[in-house]
Amino acid sequence: MRCSHDTVYAHDLAHAIGVPQLTFWSDVGPGGVAPAAMVGQAVAAILSGQAETVVVFRELNGRSGRRYGLADAAGDRVGGAGTYDEFFLPYGLLTPGQVFAMLARRHMAEFGTEPEHLGHIALTCRERANANPAAQMHERTMTMDDYLGSRPIAEPLRLFDFCLETDGACAVVVTSTERARDLRRPPALIRAVAQASIPDPQPGMMYPILMRDSLTELPAAAVARTLWSRAGLGPGDVDVAQLYDCFTITVLLQLEDWGFCAKGEGGPFAASGNLGPGGSLPINTAGGHLSEGYVHGMNHVLEGVRQIRGTSTSQVPGAETCLVATTPLPPGSGLLLRSDG
Template identity: 60%
Template structure:
């Protein structure tokens, strides 16, 4: 157990001072370094800083752009801290934790966190492939040889098995899964930069879409896209003197289930309860560190690689009881005006897939009051990462 004094030491002491992103597209025609540089320069400028002010860089360990390569591209000549974390979509939330550690220990004064990928045009599953990056080949677990020969080859197949288990155990329906996709698309339709901004989606469209891996249909899957996002984190005291309204980092936490299996993705199906992911441990620790609970959260940017992943996280983070994620979604709670509007820029399903970093940017926009689809009066926004067997989370607070 982490000591309470240590656990609460970072509460509201650091803040996001600047945000930046590129266009989200299906074919950027650019290198990931170019995308990372653009998003980072925008974040630095948004914070009212210069590249020379950046002395720390943190990244996802799947990113092919290294911190020092990006620093050279930016002209950040005063680098003295860098680190990476992962895996994959778990990283953005945990990057906030790395930044807090560096700032509060005096190792850095302004930390840049970024994620950049050509996820549609180059490197991910189904990519058209100017080149194939290492993460596109295998990479789902230490023991892939026990799964791949039997046809378990993709994340979609893994989550399809989890969704089927949830349906059988709790009565979850396709129509309830659809509510996640419909909420994300409705929010993207109000977000001009979202890839699906101009494409409406109805329940009939969802139900008529191709079955990809039963019971998951086409619109149960997230997008694969090209793009980059970046944020600048500094001490809250300093952030208050910068041009943009600071967004405080209330708490950061990760978690791993007690019966976690070796490997990243496929072993989840061999766990005693594959519908129980690391978000429950991450959430319990997050609420303890933050000093608040799920009832006080106004908005959530939930990692939406698949519709079922959102259902699982609603349960894991305590917004509803286990098994009740489907009815919670079907109640209208996830849309604007509902109890917990999610993925207010469209999320990975309809805005773009930048491994959770676009969720961080969207959270900051909401709490600044600058979002295209603004949730008025919001003060607390949850972001989650994963959701793999391991989970990650960060809670942001609007500054007074």
């Protein structure tokens, strides 16, 4: 099970790990919205009898190869692609950072959100990375002054509001509960998975979100409604969360859209100590995309498993339920992991 954006195919991985014959494979896309959905489709394959065990993986050369934060090479072209992107790209709206900067600016104008609110999210992720030897920013501490003093990239977003660009790969193994209980390590049980979206007014992946009635709501709200209903749980049942953090503003919006605080209160919620160890909702405990590495949400799935197993470098004591939210853009997906206790 792979993402359609990746360059390693299922048969390539099967050969590398010694699988003589695949009985199931699938591609899911696009990019950062895929990981929880990939796990969900692995579950569906197992429940339908198409597979017994599925490897769900992501791999990308986000630093040495294609950088997802770069401008579109076809930005000087008008027409031909069949999407509404063509009415943005030729006029200078070229990068994801510019799009999410507009969402941040709107949130600031509508709710009074301050740069320091976003700074608390960046600092939370950096502190967790400092405890994680595998994180890119493991040895690089950061203060609020460092954050506020970092150069603007797409105002109001600064350098440390942006995720890293990473060469990396991650994988999880999905199998039946009965099989997992016989294995050497304790399983992280999949309580529920959901996929959803908000219909866009025009075709395209990213730029049409700027044409919605609200610029302060992500597809997370639609995914959340489905996931909570399927799981029979709610925001108050979550012990720890891994929230997609390509930018700090996506974390703030997801805090609101997943129901951890009211719309417009994400900034004060983040600034009140809720996101760190001992807070009401510890997030991104390996450092997240902002400070661990950017593997398009798949490293969030891995960290969710670690939290349930009790092996995280920033372990939340007694964590029994972990939310993994890969909901930065339409469509989106989410995953609830539970302990076997």
